[in-house]
Structures are given as structure tokens and as C-alpha cells.
Amino acid sequence: MLIDAHVHLDKFGAYLNAALQEIRTGQIFTIAVAMDVPSYRRTLEIGDECDLVLPTFGIHPRRAPEYANRLTKLSPLIEQSPAIGEIGLDFHWVEDSSQYPTQVMVLEYFLAAAREQKKMVNLHTKGAERKILDLLEHYDIRRAIVHWYSGPLDILRALAQFGAYFTVGIEVSYSDTIKTIAREIPDHLLLTETDNPGGLKWLKGVTGMPKVLQNVIDVIARVRNSSPELVARTVQANFLRMIDGDPWLQSLRAILSPSGA
Numbered sequence: 287m288l289i290d291a292h293v294h295l296d297k298f299g300a301y302l303n304a305a306l307q308e309i310r311t312g313q314i315f316t317i318a319v320a321m322d323v324p325s326y327r328r329t330l331e332i333g334d335e336c337d338l339v340l341p342t343f344g345i346h347p348r349r350a351p352e353y354a355n356r357l358t359k360l361s362p363l364i365e366q367s368p369a370i371g372e373i374g375l376d377f378h379w380v381e382d383s384s385q386y387p388t389q390v391m392v393l394e395y396f397l398a399a400a401r402e403q404k405k406m407v408n409l410h411t412k413g414a415e416r417k418i419l420d421l422l423e424h425y426d427i428r429r430a431i432v433h434w435y436s437g438p439l440d441i442l443r444a445l446a447q448f449g450a451y452f453t454v455g456i457e458v459s460y461s462d463t464i465k466t467i468a469r470e471i472p473d474h475l476l477l478t479e480t481d482n483p484g485g486l487k488w489l490k491g492v493t494g495m496p497k498v499l500q501n502v503i504d505v506i507a508r509v510r511n512s513s514p515e516l517v518a519r520t521v522q523a524n525f526l527r528m529i530d531g532d533p534w535l536q537s538l539r540a541i542l543s544p545s546g547a
Contacts, residue, residue: 322349400427468509
């Protein structure tokens with residue numbers, strides 16, 4: 287079983303049926319993150335079509351200003367969602383620094399809920415890596431997926447010491463910086479993602495489909511002097527360990543490890 291730990295399935299549009307078929311054929315367990323309420327509702331509909339899809343609710347930092355004054359109204363969706371994402375901070379692509387305190391407020395609301403409800407979180411950290419680490423420590427969030435990390439290596443090491451997991455995605459094929467990060471991530475904290483369909487479109491101008499995850503795994507294997515098979519097994523084992531004991535995600539074990547291993 288392959289693991290795509292960060293995907294925006296609601297954005298596939300006309301390519302959705304083909305994407306779901308690739309997920310089934312490739313046996314790709316897919317964490318479908320949301321950026322706002324409408325995307326979560328659409329993701330729930332998609333999740334009903336495929337048992338390899340885990341729909342999760344979050345408010346992306348770019349959407350934070352739209353929801354900052356109605357956070358309590360989001361509580362039923364947070365409680366419904368078996369994990370939380372995409373949430374986080376963006377102090378890089380969001381250039382208006384007046385929005386940063388609002389991003390932090392929204393993120394803290396979700397982290398407080400994650401702590402109370404004992405849920406895994408899926409994080410956007412661009413340009414705010416140190417602040418994310420501080421907040422994870424403050425809220426004692428021990429099961430965090432740091433999506434598409436591209437920040438300083440010293441903070442990566444500190445996040446790893448805290449116990450955060452890291453995805454490596456499609457940029458590993460094109461960026462020496464991401465290759466360096468892919469080498470740096472400890473074996474036991476490594477996950478994979480595509481962030482498609484937009485990840486590959488941002489990099490190469492084409493719609494990214496689920497099957498490119500295998501390309502990601504192949505490149506990670508070369509970078510880490512490993513084999514694709516070992517990388518895939520390591521990622522699967524890491525994800526199973528991360529959800530071990532999670533009351534919201536225990537049913538996934540039968541899907542991810544049918545043999546019970």
C-alpha cells in the first residue's frame with residue numbers, strides 16, 4: 287500500500303474519475319485535505335466513492351481571514367473530521383503581514399481542538415517553520431504531518447526531535463534543496479505526498495495525477511541510497527505507527543495492513 291499523505295481531491299474536476307481509478311489501481315491510501323468549508327464538503331462526497339480516501343477538514347492559512355470571526359461555527363466540522371488538515375501558517379506566499387496574527391489565531395483554534403480530540407494534524411508551514419514548532423510544543427501535538435517542508439535544516443531537525451513527520455513530494459524530482467531535505471528526514475518520520483493536482487501544475491504546468499507518487503518514491507530511493515520497495519514499506523510502517531492508538535483512525539489498519547502486520 288502506498289501513502290499519499292496530502293492531496294486536494296476536490297480540485298481534480300474533470301480528472302476526478304481518472305484520479306480515483308489510479309488510486310484504486312495503484313492501491314494508494316490518500317489523505318484528502320481541505321482548504322475551507324466548501325472543499326471539505328466536496329471531499330466528503332468524494333470519500334464516499336472510495337474507501338482508500340480519508341477526507342479531513344481544515345482551514346488553509348490563506349483562507350484564515352474569511353473564517354476568523356466564525357470559528358465556533360466550525361466546531362461541528364472539526365468534531366466530525368477524523369483528522370485535521372490542511373491547517374498552518376504561511377508567512378511567505380502570503381505577503382500581507384497584517385494577516386499573520388489572524389492565521390495564528392485560526393491555527394491555534396484548530397490545534398486546541400486537535401489536542402482535546404486527540405487528532406492528527408496536516409500542516410502548511412511555509413516561512414513560519416519556527417512558529418509552527420513553538421505552537422506544536424505549546425499544544426503538545428505529537429502526531430503532526432509537516433507537508434512539503436522546504437525550510438531551514440536546523441528547524442527540520444528540531445521538529446524531528448519533537449516527533450513531527452515529514453512528507454516528501456513531487457518537488458524532490460526538480461529541487462536540490464528538497465533532495466537535501468529528503469536525505470535529512472529520519473527514516474522513522476518519512477512520509478510521501480503529491481499535493482496534486484496543483485503540485486505538479488505549479489512545478490511543470492500539467493495536472494498532477496495520483497500515479498506520479500511512484501515517481502516520488504523512486505527519486506526518494508535514489509536520494510537515500512535505498513530501493514523504492516523499501517521506501518514504500520517504510521512510509522507505510524510510519525503511517526501505521528502514527529495512527530496507532532488513534533480512536534478516530536483505527537479502522538484504517540484493516541485497509542492499510544490487511545494481514546494485520
